[in-house]
Amino acid sequence: MLFRGKLYRALNPVYAREPLSGRGAQLYGGRFNPKGVPALYASLSVMTALREANQVGNLQPTTLVSYDADIDDIFDCRDGMALQAEGMDDAALASGTWRDQMKATGEARTQAFARKLIASGYRGLLVRSFASGANEIDLNLVLWTWSDAPPSRLILIDDENRLQQT
Template sequence: MPDKTIKAMQLWRAFVPKWAFAPLSGEGASRFGGRWNPVGAPTVYAARELSTAWAEYNQGFVQHPALIAQLELRNAMLADLTDDDMLADFGCPADIHQCEWRMHLDKGEVPETHRLRLALIDLGYDGLIYPSFMSPGGSCVALWRWNGPGAPHLDVVDPDGRLPKTPASWL
């Protein structure tokens, strides 16, 4: 397999302000599951554009308060599912992006996106790039491995150290 490692990528993440002390935890996705992860699997979801991060966070509904952080991802092997050729290489139909994953979970079924996640992990991918459902033309990243031994490096861009280090800032 050719090297598909992305040397550096700027990302944007909008998230609940209460979690300002842990912008890279992936625990929200772990608790509730997501399009590209089952419950119990920490995953960082971020967008490649600021406007996409905002649209994905609010899911087209009420505009909730959010904290938006810039992230830098380095040395990640990502499957680019915005590329039709790569989708075809994995034997995936283009309509996988319309997968009704919540409905499948509610029925006790495994969504096709979760099956693809497992296949990609087996192939050594750290995550994937996928088209935004809420922001046409935008794209997102779901990252399953980061900041561990042999994993890609993910940093929050906080040059002045403004993010809190503990949840005590909300007390």
């Protein structure tokens, strides 16, 4: 599928100067990227981005950024038949044990799924948010490939260069 529109990320301020790096996910791994694989976890709404960034405890300092996106070859996890064809299902996507799986075996099932999609040429996946308080309309776009030009165009919206002034 093609995704064209606005995306939002709520970043740890440590990474605010590099909102296009994917470095945090690369260093620690995420639900949909194994360690060593950079990824940008973005949301289709501001509130979903805030929920995603602050899933544990109290609201922590957060830098909110937005992007203009025009990205092709996105896997749509809302398509149950496509999920099944890739050996995945909704319960596995939502499993809160992915960190435990990663510690035990080196790679969670959702990370292996992502690795398979990357090898198949997908640039990212559209998936519902599993953060507390989210529902089926709260969506995330996880990107493994992005650039400043189509078919993987992702442009940070910072017309006033505010991030460079911090």
